Amino acid sequence: MLARQEDGLGLHHLVWRLGPGWRVCSSAVLGGGIGPRAWILNAQVPGGYPRLDPDRHLAEIAEGEALQGPGAGLMTAADVTAYTVADDGGATATVTSGLGVRGWAAAPAEGTDGPPPPGTVNIVVTLPVALSDAALVNAVATATEAKVQALVDAGLDCSGTPTDAVCVAAPDPGGQPGEPFAGPRSRWGARLARAVHRACLESALRQS
Numbered sequence: 001m002l003a004r005q006e007d008g009l010g011l012h013h014l015v016w017r018l019g020p021g022w023r024v025c026s027s028a029v030l031g032g033g034i035g036p037r038a039w040i041l042n043a044q045v046p047g048g049y050p051r052l053d054p055d056r057h058l059a060e061i062a063e064g065e066a067l068q069g070p071g072a073g074l075m076t077a078a079d080v081t082a083y084t085v086a087d088d089g090g091a092t093a094t095v096t097s098g099l100g101v102r103g104w105a106a107a108p109a110e111g112t113d114g115p116p117p118p119g120t121v122n123i124v125v126t127l128p129v130a131l132s133d134a135a136l137v138n139a140v141a142t143a144t145e146a147k148v149q150a151l152v153d154a155g156l157d158c159s160g161t162p163t164d165a166v167c168v169a170a171p172d173p174g175g176q177p178g179e180p181f182a183g184p185r186s187r188w189g190a191r192l193a194r195a196v197h198r199a200c201l202e203s204a205l206r207q208s
Contacts, residue, residue, distance in 0.1 A: 012080045013043040025136035026167035030058040030073030038069035044080040086198035090128045091191035095199040097121040102158040120161035130173035139168040139182035146193040150200035
């Protein structure tokens with residue numbers, strides 16, 4: 001966890017320095033998708049975030065920390081100093097969340113265009129085993145399912161916030177197939193799900 005000053009405000013951000021040989025599958029505003037990533041950044045920004053170029057802003061923060069190579073960057077208006085961490089058999093989940101604006105994913109309101117406001121429930125998962133492309137996507141789905149389970153277990157009537165984001169980091173398979181599955185009943189998907197559930201539940205209970 002690192003600190004910075006922006007426009008007279010003291011803010012924090014979390015940094016994972018993965019180094020070479022890692023792939024990330026994510027919905028991150030900077031470096032989203034599937035590909036090699038050397039770092040992950042989860043940056044706190046003020047509520048009512050005014051900028052319309054969050055990807056450039058995250059790149060500026062990364063440059064300030066001397067983060068080299070491709071990376072993934074997330075934003076949140078939540079207090080990142082209140083992050084929670086859980087590990088299950090080598091699957092580690094780190095969660096930052098602010099649940100003031102929440103609801104169910106399927107809602108009657110129309111969606112909007114343009115960049116969304118900063119994500120509120122951000123989940124970063126690291127795994128010690130390589131995953132196939134399909135398993136990386138499956139891992140993101142499993143993490144999301146575990147998040148929803150945690151919110152319901154905390155007594156919250158919601159599936160999340162409108163701007164949640166997920167990153168899953170795993171070693172590059174290096175030409176090998178990698179683990180083919182990461183659903184909740186697979187070995188690594190089950191561990192991932194338990195870690196995400198515990199970290200999300202702890203964070204949600206602090207706010208309920």
